[in-house]
Amino acid sequence: xxxxVAFQGERGAFSEQxxxxxxxxxxxxxxxxxxxxxxxxxKKGVVDFGVIPIENSLYGSIHQNYDLLQKYxxxxxxxxxxxxxxxxxxxxxxxxxDVKKIYSHPQALAQCEKFLKSLSEVEIIPTxxxxxxxxxxxxxxxxxxxxxxxxxxxxxxxxxxxKAGIENHEKNFTxxxxxxRKKIIARxxxxxxxxxxxxxxxxxxxxxxxxxxxxxxxxxxxxxRPIIGQPWRYMFYLDFEGSIEDEVCSxxxxxxxxxxxxxxxxxxxxxxxxxx
Amino acid sequence: xxxxVAFQGERGAFSEQxxxxxxxxxxxxxxxxxxxxxxxxxKKGVVDFGVIPIENSLYGSIHQNYDLLQKYxxxxxxxxxxxxxxxxxxxxxxxxxDVKKIYSHPQALAQCEKFLKSLSEVEIIPTxxxxxxxxxxxxxxxxxxxxxxxxxxxxxxxxxxxKAGIENHEKNFTxxxxxxRKKIIARxxxxxxxxxxxxxxxxxxxxxxxxxxxxxxxxxxxxxRPIIGQPWRYMFYLDFEGSIEDEVCSxxxxxxxxxxxxxxxxxxxxxxxxxx
Numbered sequence: 077x078x079x080x081v082a083f084q085g086e087r088g089a090f091s092e093q094x095x096x097x098x099x100x101x102x103x104x105x106x107x108x109x110x111x112x113x114x115x116x117x118x119k120k121g122v123v124d125f126g127v128i129p130i131e132n133s134l135y136g137s138i139h140q141n142y143d144l145l146q147k148y149x150x151x152x153x154x155x156x157x158x159x160x161x162x163x164x165x166x167x168x169x170x171x172x173x174d175v176k177k178i179y180s181h182p183q184a185l186a187q188c189e190k191f192l193k194s195l196s197e198v199e200i201i202p203t204x205x206x207x208x209x210x211x212x213x214x215x216x217x218x219x220x221x222x223x224x225x226x227x228x229x230x231x232x233x234x235x236x237x238x239k240a241g242i243e244n245h246e247k248n249f250t251x252x253x254x255x256x257r258k259k260i261i262a263r264x265x266x267x268x269x270x271x272x273x274x275x276x277x278x279x280x281x282x283x284x285x286x287x288x289x290x291x292x293x294x295x296x297x298x299x300x301r302p303i304i305g306q307p308w309r310y311m312f313y314l315d316f317e318g319s320i321e322d323e324v325c326s327x328x329x330x331x332x333x334x335x336x337x338x339x340x341x342x343x344x345x346x347x348x349x350x351x352x
Numbered sequence: 353x354x355x356x357v358a359f360q361g362e363r364g365a366f367s368e369q370x371x372x373x374x375x376x377x378x379x380x381x382x383x384x385x386x387x388x389x390x391x392x393x394x395k396k397g398v399v400d401f402g403v404i405p406i407e408n409s410l411y412g413s414i415h416q417n418y419d420l421l422q423k424y425x426x427x428x429x430x431x432x433x434x435x436x437x438x439x440x441x442x443x444x445x446x447x448x449x450d451v452k453k454i455y456s457h458p459q460a461l462a463q464c465e466k467f468l469k470s471l472s473e474v475e476i477i478p479t480x481x482x483x484x485x486x487x488x489x490x491x492x493x494x495x496x497x498x499x500x501x502x503x504x505x506x507x508x509x510x511x512x513x514x515k516a517g518i519e520n521h522e523k524n525f526t527x528x529x530x531x532x533r534k535k536i537i538a539r540x541x542x543x544x545x546x547x548x549x550x551x552x553x554x555x556x557x558x559x560x561x562x563x564x565x566x567x568x569x570x571x572x573x574x575x576x577r578p579i580i581g582q583p584w585r586y587m588f589y590l591d592f593e594g595s596i597e598d599e600v601c602s603x604x605x606x607x608x609x610x611x612x613x614x615x616x617x618x619x620x621x622x623x624x625x626x627x628x
Binding site: 131132133134135136139157245247249251278279281282283285286288289292293294295296297298299300301302304305306307308310 | 407408409410411412415433521523525527554555557558559561562564565568569570571572573574575576577578580581582583584586
């Protein structure tokens, strides 16, 4: 059985790689231009699942996707922590000494700054996408240039590795979420994600976190986002250990709802492994 | 007495406008290309103060500046909440019907989407900077185009207002911080900003927030940022009401330090007024 899985970016993107790490050969990749298109296609049932980046271990949260989780009624059903390894890729026949131009997305270029500084007389050219730069050197048969992208792009476009692992930091992971229109509650090693806003009174956030602390429920992450139209008030995104179907967690949520103005369940899913 | 005040962007930027709202005619504006240059110039004493955006009421925090507050030893000594009003600006002699091209930064273009959709046969051209697009139409004497920028850019480049207040949301504020190399503790209407990391144990954040809640100290904002090299662990930025010199606050901080691995004081400063 195959699943249509939506992701943002060109074929060979890190999101596609994260999806493959989760679904293996059951994944039929469907590329979209924007994150919002991924959410829409999941919501409408055009695809079976979506995969979106939510956080990088060096650069922090991808806030647009936090906001889209609030906007669209989809559920988180899985998680992947993908080690981001960058490769210098070129067409077969090109050697490192031939490379006069290096193409990639500005963030990937920044993540490989140390390696790039070690090269001399090479022009650095920012592009819209890592996998897109691999696609471009392939399609235009560029023989004096190279692209920085992930291994999925190498595989998809059939490129040669000039140098592997050129990123500055080895602890560079991106956490991806798997989205579905259907609620699927994981039983193994579960974590749960919710959104809430507190009432506008002193100590409100502390009391909200207290419903978890008092039950020894371990908080994994808290993220705040602005509430549109209410400057300097915030929406909180909380990840905690456990399943929404555990008695202790559902009890905590029942108490939390009494303290909050707004509550939304995003999903109970298996904690992601580190892969790649 | 005049103060040299550093900001990022072209002359006429919203950061310059925020600085002027704070310092009035005592401000001598000094433009820099990057936020990091602003921090460096404050740290080295090249300028007296810096002004940086930290948060927008619609789009959220400017994380690069959170990270720079941790990296550089500078103090927050003031705050400005600037109403972001966008203006359609052109050279004198240009009327709305002459405008075939509109230039601005992508975020400003997005913030004026409703207005832009009301126009027909106009090309939208993204640029690197709002004030920079005003500068460009002035310098190139463009007579078939207009720029979207703030009123400070209008004034600085001597442009005509084709239309005022073209932003989608009226509750669009950006909060700016005033930076100094010297610690200056505000007495009037003070708020305090700190950074800390909790020990890696369940309930650690709850207990850290508890030192404030138990003393009825009102928390204004919490922001989390990744700790580099420790994936899925976070640094917390906290804003609370009160002065570091109040007994109740300094008592809270003393208790907080026992619960944290890392603590940094950023400043006690007067809560900013909404201006502009």
